Amino acid sequence: MRDVEVEARVRKLEQRAGRWRWLLVAAPVLMMSIVLAGRGSARPEAGIAAEIRTHRLIVLDHQGRKRVEIGEDAPDLDIKRNARVAGLIIFDGNEQERGGMVTADDGSATVALDAPRGVGYRVSDRAGMKVGADGSAFIGVLSNVGGFAARLVAQGAEGQLELSRVASAEVAASTRVIQVEAESR
Secondary structure, three states, rough: OOHHHHHHHHHHHHHHHHHHHHHHHHHHHHHHHHHHHOOOOOOOOOOOHHHHHHHHEEEEOOOOOOOEEEEOOOOOOOOOOOOOOEEEEEEOOOEEEEEEEEEOOOEEEEEEEEOOOOOOOOOOEEEEEEEOOOEEEEEEEEEOOOOOOEEEEEEEEEEEEEEEEEEOOOOOOOEEEEEOOHHHH
């Protein structure tokens, strides 16, 4: 073999060896990068905290308006309630309270839906369910002119259904009561 041929072959072998050295360094780095990336963002549970603790969580709509609030009533709240509550409160597009599911300081639990502010009777409550601290249960539907249109009450061993026709807040309602007492079983 001639010197020129030998030199060309040696150069070719050196180039191949250089490529292998680069591959031997790059391959482990690439593999470690893939493994580390797979341990973080590729897992479905990535970014999920086991627990979040806060005093108040407010969910905003796409226009930045409050639509859901989870927390306790603020001490300076301008809504009158029978007792201070904590739970989930829902709001309309005008950020007016429209209902919620709460527990109260008096030991009761309530689910309520409200009419929009300014619609019908001055009290916005329209439909609700409540379980008292003593275990008594109540379901009520209020009319737009004030007063209950229907109430279902379970207290102790007795139950009662009331259906009312309310002409106005100033006039007494016409009510029909169906009651089952413990002694009449």
